[in-house]
Amino acid sequence: MKWTVVDDYDALSREAAAILLDAIGTSPDLVLGLPTGRTPEGMYREVVRACHGRYHCFRDVTTFNLDEYAGIPPSHSGSYCSYMKRNLLDHVDLQPSRVHIPDGTAAAVLAGNPELSLEHALAEECERYERAIAATAGLGLTILGLGSNGHIAFNEPGSPFDSRTRVVHLAEETLRANAEEFPGERVPERAITMGIATILASRSILILASGEAKREATRRLARERPSPDFPASALRMHADVTVLVDRAAS
Numbered sequence: 001m002k003w004t005v006v007d008d009y010d011a012l013s014r015e016a017a018a019i020l021l022d023a024i025g026t027s028p029d030l031v032l033g034l035p036t037g038r039t040p041e042g043m044y045r046e047v048v049r050a051c052h053g054r055y056h057c058f059r060d061v062t063t064f065n066l067d068e069y070a071g072i073p074p075s076h077s078g079s080y081c082s083y084m085k086r087n088l089l090d091h092v093d094l095q096p097s098r099v100h101i102p103d104g105t106a107a108a109v110l111a112g113n114p115e116l117s118l119e120h121a122l123a124e125e126c127e128r129y130e131r132a133i134a135a136t137a138g139l140g141l142t143i144l145g146l147g148s149n150g151h152i153a154f155n156e157p158g159s160p161f162d163s164r165t166r167v168v169h170l171a172e173e174t175l176r177a178n179a180e181e182f183p184g185e186r187v188p189e190r191a192i193t194m195g196i197a198t199i200l201a202s203r204s205i206l207i208l209a210s211g212e213a214k215r216e217a218t219r220r221l222a223r224e225r226p227s228p229d230f231p232a233s234a235l236r237m238h239a240d241v242t243v244l245v246d247r248a249a250s
């Protein structure tokens with residue numbers, strides 16, 4: 001793992017955006033794995049700023065989001081679909097047909113087979129997502145945030161390293177951490193997430209952590225042997241991982 005420590009959140013956002021845009025510059029038809037959460041918001045802001053007025057920034061790029069809440073429609077303001085629209089999709093020239101976000105209501109699956117139970121439809125949606133990734137050249141660069149309990153995407157502690165896209169239950173700590181995305185509502189307790197094996201198949205991985213609240217998690221990422229107790233430790237088994245942290249998180 002290569003560690004890069006920068007001064008603060010703004011520097012982290014600029015550096016992450018530069019890495020992402022450089023990767024697209026090198027491979028204009030790159031397949032990206034994209035994160036949500038508070039940490040990457042600054043990166044998206046910098047990417048949108050850099051692309052402003054430049055045509056074809058994302059024209060041939062394909063994206064797969066890491067995860068989505070289950071049980072809420074994409075139009076819900078707390079969904080990661082809405083997050084991606086606000087932070088990136090409404091501002092760059094990504095082609096809608098090349099943007100992939102798991103559907104936590106499995107609407108397309110159910111439209112094709114209304115007899116299915118929601119459970120089966122969600123399972124089918126996960127398989128559909130894996131097939132969609134497999135139908136591309138494969139994830140070229142995947143960008144991750146880091147949960148304070150070590151989760152990557154929504155792979156909570158205990159997630160097997162050979163896991164693929166699936167429905168998961170969120171840890172109490174994650175529900176609390178994400179409560180502000182759902183003012184006046186309960187945070188959905190389940191989600192669809194890419195699995196750890198799905199993420200590890202990416203040719204290159206960038207993981208971002210900012211702020212004191214992530215310091216313990218970055219310490220564990222630096223020191224612990226790979227174990228499902230701390231899902232991000234799986235990244236130690238990958239040959240091309242950059243950990244980008246600010247001073248407060250390091």
Ligand code: GLP
Pocket residue numbers: 035036037038039040066067144145146147148152153154174178
């Ligand atoms: C969320 C997301 C993760 C994200 C992580 C950290 O629950 N599902 O993909 O990386 O938790 O979020 P934040 O950047 O807001 O701390």
